[in-house]
Amino acid sequence: MLDIDGLTWAITIAVIVALLAMDLAIAAARPHRVGFREATAWSVFYILVAVAFGVWFTLAHGGQFGTEYFAGYIVEKSLSVDNLFVFVIIMSTFAVPEEHQHKVLTFGIVLALIMRGIFIAVGATLLSLFSFMFLLFGLLLIYTAVQLFRHRNEDPDVEDNVMVRTARKVLPVTSEYVGGKLVTKIDGRRMVTPLLIVLLAIGSIDLLFALDSIPAVFGVTKEPYIVFAANAFALLGLRALFFLVKGLLDRLVYLSTGLSLILAFIGVKLILHWLHVDIDDRIPEIDTVVSLGVIVVVLAVVTVASLVKTRRDPSAKAHPGSLRARPSKKPEDEPR
Template sequence: MVDIPTWAWAATIAVIVALFVFDLLVAVRRPHRVGLREATFWSVFYIAFAVVFGLVLWWLAGSEAGTEYFSGWIVEKSLSIDNLFVFVIIFSRFGVPEQYQQKALLFGIAAALLLRTVLIAVGAAAISLFSFTFLIFGLVLIWTAVQLVRHRKEEPDVEDTWLVRRARGILPVSTDFHGGRMLAHEDGQRVMTPLLLVFIAIGSTDVLFALDSIPAVFGVTEEAFIVFTANAFALLGLRALFFLIEGLLERLVYLSIGLSVILAFIGVKLILLFLHEDVSHSVPKIPTPLSLLVILLILVVTTIASLVRVRKHPEERAQAGSIRKKRDRPRSEEEAGAR
C-alpha cells in the first residue's frame, strides 16, 4: 500500500484542475480549427507531463507504484482512443462545425473526469468492504470484451440514447448552432441548439466508457490515488489528441479487437486475484510488470496489423464498436411512403 498524504492529494488535484482550466481557456476563448502543428504540440506536452508525473511517483513511492501508474495510464489512454471514435461519430451525426468541436470535446473530458472520480471512490470503497468485488469487475470486463468483439463492426447509436430522447421531448431543437450557445430563441420560442444535444450525447456515452475503464484500471492497481491520476492524465490532452489522430483513427481497423483482448486479459487477472485472496494462495497472480508488457505488446501488434491491413485493403475503415446491438428504429411515415 502507498501512503499518500493529504497535501499530495490536494496538490495533485490542484494541478489537474489548473491544466484543465488552462486547456478550457485555450479552446473556448478563441474558437478555431485546430491545425496539425498545434495539436502535435499540446499532445506532446500532456503526454510528457503524464510521463514526468509517473517518474516522480516512481522516485518518491517506489518502482511498484510507478509500474502500476504507467500500466494504468497506458490502459486508460488506449481506452480513451475508443472515446475519440465515438466523438467523431457524434460530431458527424450532429453536424458540429469545426470551431465548436473543441468546446464539445472539453465538455466530454470534464464530464468523464467527474464521473470517473465518483466511480473510483465507489470502486475503492467496494473493494475494501467486499472481497468479491474483484470477481464482479473481472466478469464485467470479460463480458464487455466479448460484446465488443461481437459488435466490433457496428457503431454506437449516439442519437438514440435515453438522455437524448428525453432532451428532445423537453424543448424543440434548432438547426442553427447560434454562435456556439446551448439555448436560444427562435420566433419568440425557447429552443435548444444541436450543441446542447451533442453535450448530452457525449455525457451519455461517458457513462458507458466509465463502467469499463474503472474496473480495468482497478485490475492494474488497488491504490485509489494511482487509479485517479492514471485516469486524469489519460483524459487530459484528449482534445489535442483528437485533432492529431483524427485521420489515423479510421485506419485502426483492429483496435476494437485489441481493446477486447486487453479487457479480457485484465478481467482474467482480476478473477485470479480474487481466487488467490479468497480461495487459495496456490492460485497464481499476474504481476503488474507482466501486465504492462502484455498490454504494450497487444497495442503494438494491433496497430501494426491494422496499418498492414489497410495498406492491402485501402477501402476498409475502422468502426467504433459497440457493446450492444444497435436497435432498429421505427421508420417514419415519410420514409415508409418513400418505399
C-alpha cells in the same frame, strides 16, 4: 500499501484543474479550427506531463507503484482512443462546426473526470469492504470484452441514445448552432441549440466508458490515487489527440479487437486475484510487470496489423465497436 497524504492529493487535483482551466480558457477565448501542428504540440505536451508525473511518482514511491501507474495510464490511454471514435461519430452525426468542437471536447473531458472521480471513490470503497467485488469487476470486464468483440465491426447508434431521444422530444431545438450557445431566444421563444444535444450525447457516452474503464484500471492497481492519476492524465490529452488522429482513426481496424483482448486479460487477472485472496493462496496471480508487457504487446500488434491491413485494402474502415447490436430499422424508417 501506498500512503498518499492530503497535501499530495490536493496538489495533484490542483494541477489537473489548472490544466483543465487552461483548456477551457483557450476554447472560450479563441474558438478556431485546431490544426495539425497545434494538435501535435498539445499532444506531446500532455504526454510529457504524464511521463514527468510517472517519473516523479516512481522516484518517490518505488518501482512497483511506478509500474502500476504507467500500466494504468496505457490502459486508459488505449481506451480513450476508442472513446475518440465515438466522439468523431457524434461530431459527424450532429454536424458540429469545427470552431465549436474544441469546446465540446473540453466539456466531455471535464464531465468524464467528474464521473471517474465518483466511480473511483465508490469502486475503492467497495473493493476495501467486499473482496468478492474483484470477482464481479472481473466478470464485468470479460462480459464487456465478449460484447465488444462480437460487435467490433459496428458503430454505436448515437441517435438511439435515450438521453438524446428524450431531449429531442421534450425540448424545442433550433436548426442552427447560433454561435455556440446552449440556449437562445427565437421570436421571443426560449430554445436550446443542437450543441446542448451534443453535450448530452457526449455525457452519456462518458458514463458508459467510465463504467468500463474504472474496473479495467483497478485490475492493474488497487490504489485509488494511482487509478485517479492514470485516468486524469490520460483524459487530459484527449482533446488534442482528437484533432491529431481523427483523420487516422479509420485505419485502426483492429483496435476494438485489441481492446477486447486487453479487457478480457484484465478481467482474468481480477478473478485470479479474488481466487488467490478468498479461495486458495496457492492460486497464482498475474504480476503487474507482466500485465504491462501484455498490454503494450497487444496494442503494438493491433496497430501494426491495422496499418498493414489498410495498406493492402484501402477500403477497410475501423469501427469503435458497440456493447450491443444496432437496432434494425423498421420498414417505415427506411428511406423512400
